[in-house]
Amino acid sequence: MEYREYPPSAELAPFVKCFWSLESDDEVHERERIFPDGSIELILHYRDFFRKYDEAGNAVIQPRSFFHGQLKRYFELQPMGKVGVFSVRFHPAGLRPFVPFSIDEITDLTAPTAKAWEEKAAQLETDLLAAESTEQRIAVIEIFLLSQLNRDHVDPTVEKCVEQIIEQSGITSVDEIAQQQAIGKRVLERRFQQSVGLSPKLFARIVRFNYALQLIEKRDFSNFTTVAYEGGFYDQAHFIKDFYDFTGLNPKQYFSENLEMVRFFNLG
Structure with a gap:
């Protein structure tokens, strides 16, 4: 599969981290785990659909277009054929100015775009499907998002807190x-839930976990105790617990998996 990222325009850069596409002309059916990364996505499947599996193995087919809220735990995805995915990856508090609801309403959920934009959502999906390239899709979604932008829903205090947590790799209180x-x-916890969809404590844990994941991927360490220490964990036991909570794997199992999508989304 080919994964590519594209920068947003200057007007959307405060809210959108990137646009991305994932494509494969070959049939793909392997299941892969998706880990929490602190982001919210607006996703379009313009080729075949994906199945989503929860921890119990229950499967649902994802819609053509939808929001995926913040993740607290992993889930698994399985392409059902040829892959064509276009997505808007929002900054942690970036979706709130475009929608009329509190972001914690869609945490760990797949939510229809109509929840935010009602009848306009169907036309947006039609326009995105009619686009012939990623660049055209970006042009369509940028015009639409700018038309929905409500700056009254921007919370500068929460955004500063998010920036601080990320700058400190989640190693803060x-x-x-x-x-x-x-x-x-x-007050911070309530406003954080409304804008980010998570408590600040859980968001910091997810940021710290992803920082540790990057350390593991570099393999520049002698043992997992070193990773735990550099990642700001109290000890190796706390590190392994957080790792399992977010992935369903221990660090050694992670090395044995071929998690292509994790390398796209968490380590890109």
């Missing part, structure tokens, strides 16, 4: 962040 931003901890 909510109390410290709240104090530095001069905001009460409970």
Whole structure:
């Protein structure tokens, strides 16, 4: 499969991290795990559909277009044929200014775009499917998103907290962040849920996990205790617990898996 990322326009850059495409002209049917990465996606399948499996092995076929909210746990995806995926990857608090609902309403869920845009969602899907290239899809979605942008739903305090957590690789405490931003901890947690879809503590855990995942992928360490220490974990046991919570695997099992999509999404 070929994975490519594309930058957003300057107007959308504060909200959209990137656009990406995933394609394969060959039939693909291998199941792959998807790990939490702190992002929210707007996804379009313009070729064949994907099956999504939960931890219990229950499967559903994903819609043609949809939001995928923040993840708290892993799930598995299985292409059902030829792959053609286009996605908008929002910054952690980036979707909120485009939708009329609190982002925690779609956490761990696949949500129809009509939840946000009602009858306009069907026309957007039609226009995206009619596009003949990724560049054309980007042009379509950028015009649409700018038409839906509501800056009243931007929360600068939450955005600053998100930036701080990412800059510190998740190795920080909510109390410290709240104090530095001069905001009460409970108020921060409520506003974080509304804009990001997760508590600040869980978001920081996910950021820290992805930082540790990058350390593992570099393989520049002598043992997992070193990764735990560099990743800001209390000890190796806490590191392994977080790793399992988010992936369903321990670090050694991770090495034995060929997780192509993880390398696209979590390590790209």
